[in-house]
Amino acid sequence: MQSIRNIAIIAHVDHGKTTLVDKIIHASKIFDAHQHFDDLILDNNDLERERGITIVSKNVSVRYKDVKINIIDTPGHADFGGEVERVLKMADGVLLLVDAFEGPMPQTRFVLGKAVQLGLKPIVVVNKVDKENCRPDEVHEMVFDLMFNLDASEDQLDFVTIYGSSKNGWMSTDWQKPTDNITPLLDAIIEVIPPAPSEEGTPQMQITSLDYSSFVGRIAIGRVKRGTLMEGANMSLCKRDGSIKKVKIKELQVFEGLGRVRVESVSAGEICAVTGIEGFEIGDTLADFENPEPLERIAIDEPTMNMLFTINNSPFFGKEGKFVTSRHLRDRLYKEMEKNLALRVDETDKEDTFLVYGRGILHLSVLIETMRREGYELQVGQPQVIFKEVDGQKMEPMEHLVVDVPEESAGKVIELVTQRKGDLLIMEPKGDLQHLEFNIPSRGLIGLRNNVLTATAGEAIMNHRFVAYEPFKGAIPGRINGSLIAMETGPGTAYSIDKLQDRGVFFVEPGEEVYMGMVIGEHSRQNDLTVNIQKGKQLTNMRASGSDNNVKIVPKKQFSLEEAMEYIQKDELLEITPKSIRMRKIYLDENERKRYGNN
Template sequence: MENKEQIRNVAIIAHVDHGKTTLVDALLKQSNTFRDNQAEMSQTLIMDSGDQEHERGITITAKQTAVYYNGYKINIIDTPGHADFSGEVERTLNMADGVLLVVDAQEGPMPQTKFVLKKALDLKLKPVVIINKIDKPAARIEEVKDEISDLFLELATDESQLNYPIYFAVARDGKAGKTTDLDNDLHVIFDSIINDIPSPKIDEAEEKGLQLLVASLAADNYLGKYAIGKIFRGKVKHGQTVKIMKTTFENGEPQITAANAKIDRLFAYRGLGKEEVQEASAGDIVAVTGIADANIGDTLASGDRPEALPTIELEPPTLSIYIGPNTSPLKGKEGEFTTSRQISDRLHKELETNIALKIAQDGLGYKVSGRGELHLSVLIETMRREGYELEAGRPEVVYKEIDGKKCEPFEDLTIEVAPEYVGAVSQELGIRKADLKTQELTSTGATRFTYEISTAALIGLRNQLMTATKGTVLMSSIPKGYREIEGKYKPERNGVLISFETGTSTAYALDMAQARGILFIPPQVPVYQGMIVGLSNKKDDIDLNVCREKQLTNMRTHASDGAIQLTPYTNLSLEQCLDFLLDDELLEVTPKSLRLRKRQLDPIKRKREAKN
């Protein structure tokens, strides 16, 4: 059990891909957390444990770890850098007393840098700046220092926050220094955490009893649910009886309820794992089991008059999507969990840990609201990998009423492209009615645009620009606020090729179909009436038979003697499928397949509905 003066709670914050998780790797390795022969010593991105985190190369959920250095216990929180996962950032910063702000020496402060730093400064956390990747050929260290200074001037809530130490690093090599002449290790970062980050701010009145704010949840098959959080007051002990203090709001007024619970086991963090302890004091970050009813934002309290801590405030969701049971003719053939009840249970389980989500009943299924396309698509992909079969609708904007007026969310968008693609970017953003704020050349010769754009117009933009720039565009956005709807942006797209029959696609039929547009399916896959099999060359939808087989006759023609040559089909990813959808279309998601379809499968009924 550490004295609070020997504890440091620090969160690592940064824009996507500026090196947060790589820095945590180096801190873990250099604090002798692992033995020399442990596998982790040769691994990278140790903290990114999820499959999707490795595949996408981003941090999705915040992680806790702890290292020991010169007698100090340093609790490290690795946070996501993408604004779609800002709920993770907001809840975990409550456990920290300071932050390491990591900034790329070439890119400088980016939109998410601004977003996460604002959250940290609003919570009065002490910042330490680390300019990373200074070995890049295009590094512009002095300019980046000036940009960071401007950012602090813009965001600081009091004068003391303008005094921050700056260090330089190449996290990949595990090197850092007070100047650009780096040491061979990270000891200056460790020393800065101890000397520049304050010890935990706690309530010294131990006689008032325990206060622990639950900021995260985890679970395993052995001990069940873990409630993870920082102790703000008192001590927590193995076997202690506590009250779970829940805060709900009725008509804007907080209502606090209390329920009895008993702490079964108590764990502190060490390295990537947890170690069981008998007691922990204020200032430390711990995990407890036996509190099955605890949720994020609850307070575990004890004493004669248990008190709840302020709840974690979150930004509201900006996008929603319909998720419901699969209703296609192929339902139940590829998934393990297919019913509305199973999907409901899974979504409500997600609510326990993914606190930025909101769920509401919508017919057979649910309207799931979140922070952005990536936030929602990660949830759908996770459910898909767990064996769920479902259908999803087009992402829609969540509107808000302000002073009696219907308002829509807007975002600040930053785009960086090579000069040859400037025209393509400007044209696409013009169609989407985005307001250009700045346009400048970067030190690498790329052009950087800053736009203000409605969240509705942002849907599908990434995929459009990826295609237009041959995959070279760099873009990111952060919420800007709300403003009155000026004119709803309507996505424009050609019609689709729709299967008229149910059966198996044939190369013979697809060979004829490909003259009418771009195909989304190969031969020999199951199709059904109303399923979208391609994008039409024309504005109108086209129903066609992709199951037709060549008639076997003894007539020979010169044209049919050659083998059929099909153009390779376009295999859309989950995000591309969601972006593709219009209001009258759905995406069928199974563990094995993604199928686009019309809501109304029958072509006659569909045409009748279109006329009405």
């Protein structure tokens, strides 16, 4: 019977988690000499690599001194809360990775809080101690204070700290004495993290995540809680509604290195993948055939935002995407719900429109970005916050917002946040930056990042996490400026864009195809303005001296997907195709807009 350690890694975006796992894998010599691979093995989808965030947790295992260490990667973002909780259920300990300069960040706090509640034993790794201005001892104190504030037990507060630089491939118990390998960390894992408990008795396994293969269908992944699972055995699947379904295990696989290996049986404490089971959900229990006992289900945080998803019906529909019909959209959203626990999809009275609920702008934008890369065309409406009614009082979700900003811009940031009903809680220097903490309604965050980055010349670092539902704070001013709207369909000309430059900022450039009703710029005033950018210059055969100068046009304003989602107004939609992101009015015809706008 081999000894197993199951450990989850918690770290903030960009603190070096994925690099550290790469180094652990190297240290245990999993790769054969002939195998070539890229860096950042874990961030395997393009979107994760580009954004530098982990969205879907992955499992890797290494062997060290006859012990098998299962490393479970956790998402580092509060928007993926559903994912975090499930992952921690499989672990017996956590590796908390913090940057030696930045220290623990607000979103690390979210995941760490869940781990502390579950009673997991932590090991703290202070990474990047080779950077200048780093302050490893202070960061160690900060982690202790954070654990204390999260109500950690005596045993959890007595944590081991390892210092090092995963980029340079070394770890040590003393940051002033670098080593040349990362074995001190592996030794600490084996000493500190308790072995996976192996209970005897009838088999039990909770399904905590799933995988999909086009050959065998859906694959259930989880940790065996008790007993032994056997290949070919008949089992019971305990569902959410209390019903029990009889199923048969076709194949069992355990994680070995970066892949999976087929085995005949899996005993308690090991994480495994089961194929051949149909109709399961995350949270269901695989139990004994004769007397099944379900495990307690995982409670998932509720969504705080919703958005309208609808098919693309703009004049340019179907030009760039493969999947454009409502059936495609519907199937894709329901497929996503199977994996993405914090997501909810409701049908509306129109068959081509769905209401999608998620944990925040990032959570929803990752789904939209994934879909457009797969070839979908769709339109989404303005993100809306979900309100609740408690004892006759209107409640709204509140978030804890942390901004680190250069001192000279702190005043502007405070002003922007307080305009949106944010309350300043803490203001203190942190290195050469001002550290600000606020409580702010979730709806106040929509569009805030854009304004803060503009006001601070892009130097602000913002993070936020959901706290709780609190009484409604009153109206928040939205975007002040109106939109510039295209009057006709066709490519814009440099001549007409040049003549209209004093009217506002354009989002399109000469030669770009636009259609009637498309939002092509931001008006310099509060009202919307319909403009004609297709007009060419009237040509004559007379040369007017001095008037034929070259046209000088300000470059167009580019939006990322999240910025565009935050920018649009109530009466606007965002058209998303594999190649373009366009903003448009819901009613393209100006007369229709007037008719519906005055009601």
